[in-house]
Amino acid sequence: MPATSSARRTDSRPGGRSARVRAAVHQAVRELLTDEAGELTIPVVATRAGVHATTVYRRWGSVGELLADVATSRFSGDIVVPDTGSLRGDLERYAYDLAKDLCDPDTLALVRATIGIGGEQGAAACRGERQRQLEAILEREQARGTQPPSLERTTDAVLAPLYYRAVFTNDPLTPDWTHSLVAHLLPD
Amino acid sequence: MPATSSARRTDSRPGGRSARVRAAVHQAVRELLTDEAGELTIPVVATRAGVHATTVYRRWGSVGELLADVATSRFSGDIVVPDTGSLRGDLERYAYDLAKDLCDPDTLALVRATIGIGGEQGAAACRGERQRQLEAILEREQARGTQPPSLERTTDAVLAPLYYRAVFTNDPLTPDWTHSLVAHLLPD
DNA sequence: CATACATCGCAGCGATCACTGCGTTAGCGA
């Protein structure tokens, strides 16, 4: 059989068997997290994903590692670093995007569960690329010739309130509020 | 003295049998949380506490409710609202105390686990009285005749960074850093 | 086309979990 237009189904590429199983398991985890009633155990996840629990046990080992994997793939590369031309514009856009992301109950449940089970490592997976994205924004401002606030200060003023309000409270993350965070960081 | 026949709480005083069991179970939960290896399940907690699992099942029902109870009693009334005479002094003292509290690995593990399992309700238990204490500090300043920052603003500037850094990062909560949080909130 | 390898499904195993009647004990009120 000529392999011309025939689909190249390598297992490690999107569409392969292993990738399909991984995607199904990830989606099952996210669904069970939103349900809140589900116990989020390996057999339950496997059944929901349509695969056998054996597969999940062998590929991930424990619920903690599975959650960390889901969180990592969830919080990696889905927020593009904005470039609006000014630091204020970049931060406002960044804060707005992050707020919209954290508002999703699905995402929020994933963050909480990952922190609770994964501990230190899970928390790191939840921060994901946020810190690096913030750093990139500040470095870009520095390249423009202006001295931006430090990464620590920006984290305290923007990132921390967003995560705190989302994870610990019920208050909505409104655009006005995210705007005010940047306004307090950058007076003028 | 109310003459209610059914509302007689025989065992609610400190030192009673019920109180001893409660204290033992709470301590077992905290110990197992620090171990991190423990599975934090009802039978394990009960064995560690020296009581029977039946008792734990009947009094708390689930690990989530048990954790919420531990968190509530842990985060209630152990930080006295300071009164240094000035808003700045009050906030600095408050931030320092809270940072010292959140630095404890035991407390941190409790916060993470409670959030992860208890969800919205667990998160509320972890905030505990912090928000009200902050509100009390601000109200006292208002009684002094000065207009303090809003509760929302103070939460974003002080409370949120403290919780975020403790829960999501490995960075230490140094006194200098907590001091800088208040300094940024209250310029002059 | 044939071989080699990785991944998955299947059945089943000890262990533990969540939960439930029933008898016993501890502590308050009279």
Next chain:
DNA sequence: TCGCTAACGCAGTGATCGCTGCGATGTATG
């Protein structure tokens, strides 16, 4: 002091979990 009631200990049950050989299936390579 004595009775009453809530709380606890005990033993046991069905269900589920975590995990492990073994065979089947699909995927890449020569």
